[in-house]
Amino acid sequence: MSFDHVSDSTVRRLSNYLRVLDELGKEGEAVVSSQGLAERAGVTSAQVRKDLSYFGTFGRRGRGYEVAVLESEVRGILGLDRRWRVGLVGAGNIGSALFAYKEFARQGFDIVAVFDDAADRIGAKLGELEIRPMDDFERVCRERGVEIGVIATPAKDAQAIADRMARVGLRGILNFAPRKLFVPDAVALRTVNMAIELESLSFALAQDEEKRHGRRRFPAG
Amino acid sequence: MSFDHVSDSTVRRLSNYLRVLDELGKEGEAVVSSQGLAERAGVTSAQVRKDLSYFGTFGRRGRGYEVAVLESEVRGILGLDRRWRVGLVGAGNIGSALFAYKEFARQGFDIVAVFDDAADRIGAKLGELEIRPMDDFERVCRERGVEIGVIATPAKDAQAIADRMARVGLRGILNFAPRKLFVPDAVALRTVNMAIELESLSFALAQDEEKRHGRRRFPAG
């Protein structure tokens, strides 16, 4: 039995707990209650306890959780106790920013190859790495043991690249292109879609606008 | 009555429908069924119809939806039929990438001011805009009528900046710092947290790893 039944929301909250635990550790706190953790993470204490309960029992009744112990447990649960070899496709604005993004390496993701098809980028360097043409994609992925692909290309190219990533056997894809991708079940896919966040922010602001000005654009019910 | 009861998931799906409708339009399709839209968006047809039903009735029974009409309706719903004035805080890797990110302007978000506190960045230019020190934040926001703030700073500074943004009256915040922020109800907040996506990808891969190797790190149930 595996832990597929753990919801995505739970996993995402674990990430937040981990950051809070990291902070608490730096502040010298040795023990924290579900209540204390919850306040900093912006959730309820019951939620914290329920989330953790899916993976084991880490606390002591009447006392709380050892910060250091819980942090290390959560790291393990999230699979952050090992490193992954990453191939980056797209060396434009977003790709370059990702390459320089320290969080990436800090979480155990090492970019070991960069690809782009723009003639003026091929052969250029990103850090120590030479930017390769997509023709070399499959060969270089095999040579360097790439396990995870990051897509930072225009939306129109994203699905074709995801297909190649799946075909060459990559196990996970992090997609930054503003497009819904379809991949085989064997490939884990996560998407960072700024367009969606922008648009959902725009929606919230537009709603607010209506309230202020009393406009009614949609059926009142 | 407003549309606060519309779930966030519905709004996020509307964003996807909008991109699909845009594609369909470019492909010359005049009409699309909920089924057709659903397939491209990766959801069910019932979901599409239900999502749209919160805002009105846009289709014709027995026929489907006019692509152009629906696209324009969804644009309106998402508040993408106007432009917003944006202030960007943080001109490092992510801030610069955002500045150059075309989707931003395309969706109606115009960056009209850039702030950073690093001595070597103040006074430099990002596009046409001079990078200003945070001391000027409130004044420049008022002068230029900034309505939305974007946070692209290290995590440790993010909350303090969010506080200043709320205090000066910004109505929305888009946060790229990997930290949970707390803002007044009057301020709309959206977060793009790459660390969370990375970690949830890591979790999925670690689960997969266990399946392959038969390891059991968590209580089997």
Added chain:
DNA sequence: TGTTGTGAAGGCGTTCACAGCC
């Protein structure tokens, strides 16, 4: 006939509330 729009049913995640334990 074909497809929408929508009440009702179902499923899933969150919250409650308390037994169990330190």
Added chain:
DNA sequence: GGCTGTGAACGCCTTCACAACA
């Protein structure tokens, strides 16, 4: 006494299934 761990209740979102209608 205090706090965790968890079954049960709750509420929300999704899916179903069909009446309404072009």
